[in-house]
Amino acid sequence: MKTLMRFAAVMGVVLLAACGDGSSGVTTPPAPVVSRVEVSAATTALTPSQTVQFSAVARTSSGTIVSSAPVWTSTAPAIASVSASGIVTGVAAGSATIRATVGSVSGTLDVTVTSGAGVLATIVVDAQDRTIPLGQLTQATVSGRDALGGTAALGTRAVTWSTSNASIATITSAGVVTGVGVGTVNLQVSVADGATPKTGTVQLIVTSIPNAPTSADVVMPGLTFSPAETIVKQGGTVRFVFPALAHNVIWDPRLAGSPTDIxxxxxxxxxxxxxxxxxxxxxxxxxxxxxxxVIVSP
Known part of the structure; x- marks a missing residue:
């Protein structure tokens, strides 16, 4: 009997040893250890107010990427500041080091901010006349400014003009504006500048012509129309007086309100x-x- 009891006790100890504390036996792998932080940017040369996105990648010693958001700092915020998301902004001329830190490991990238003198930063749009009567011309202009407000040449950059309403004003590729309707319109310009063109607008007002007559005559002395420019009130009539020498009157370009040709x-x-x-x-x-x-005014 004592022998049986002794055997049962031994077996119990064996079973307890085999079962342990009831855990699953799954081992949690250690957290990856960051050994380096790589910092990069599309450019490290900035002018005041210019921005660029910096990026940071944390890696283990084997090169595996560690997903962890860095903490961004600048050694000279008065020269180049950096946001929590890594956007670096040029502030003043000089050099600064941008640092991205993950845990206790940091990576850096130097940035240089130049004065920006002579480097195109913004454009200024203007018109020789901001208000013109119907049928008249004006010249739109665009010029460049650097970050300091000084002149910056546009050089060979492509300049594209347009208007917000071509029924009020038209504009040529050279910026020559014609008032063709009555109202307010924006003259728009786009100046090529790398991936992102610089754009601007200037407002133009086209006014009606006071006391426009209800009728007018156009005569044809020699090989000219006289007057070359005729003003008539909307709904009015123009009489074309043809001499012995044969002529015709062809509307070109033909618009929605053009009368029939003669x-x-x-x-x-x-x-x-x-x-x-x-x-x-x-x-x-x-x-x-x-x-x-023929200019037709309301």
Whole structure:
């Protein structure tokens, strides 16, 4: 009996030893250890107010990437500041070191901020006249400024002009503006500058012509239309007085409010009515250079 009891006690100890404390036996791997932080940026040369995104990658000694957000700092915030997300902004001329820290490990990248003198930072858009009467021209201009407010040449950068409403004002590739309707419009310009063009606008007002007559005559002495520019009130009539020498009146460009053309004729007066506000150009195709314009004001 004593022998059996002794055997049972031994077996119990064995079983307890085999079962342990009831844990699953799964071992948690150690956390990866950061051995270096690599810092990079598209450029490290800035001018005041210019920004660039810095990036940081933490790696183990074997090169495995460790997913962990860095803490960003600058050794000289008065020269180049850095945000919590790694956006570096040039502040003043000089040099600074941008540091990204993960745990106790840091990586750095130096940045240089130049004065920006002569380097294009912004553009200034203007017009020779901010208010023009219907049918008249003005010149839009664009110039460059550096970060210090000084002049910066545009050089060979492509300049593209447009308007917010071509029924009020048109603009050529050279910035020549024509008021073709009554109202307010924005003259817009885009200047090529790397991946992101610089843009700007200037407001232009086109006014009606006071006391526009309800009718007018256009005569044709020699190979000209006289007057070359005729003003008439909306709904008014223009009489074209043809001499013995044959001419025609062809509207070019043809617009929504253009009247019908007048085919080649002579020794006759032909009238055309203008129900729409606008600037309507015409020519005699028989005689190159014989051009005229009718301006219709509200």
């Amino acid at each position: 085919n080649t004729t002579s020794n006759v007066t032909v009238s055309r009515t203008f129900p729409s506000v606008g600037v309507f150009q015409f020519k005699c195709t028989l005689h190159p250079g014989m051009d005229g314009t």
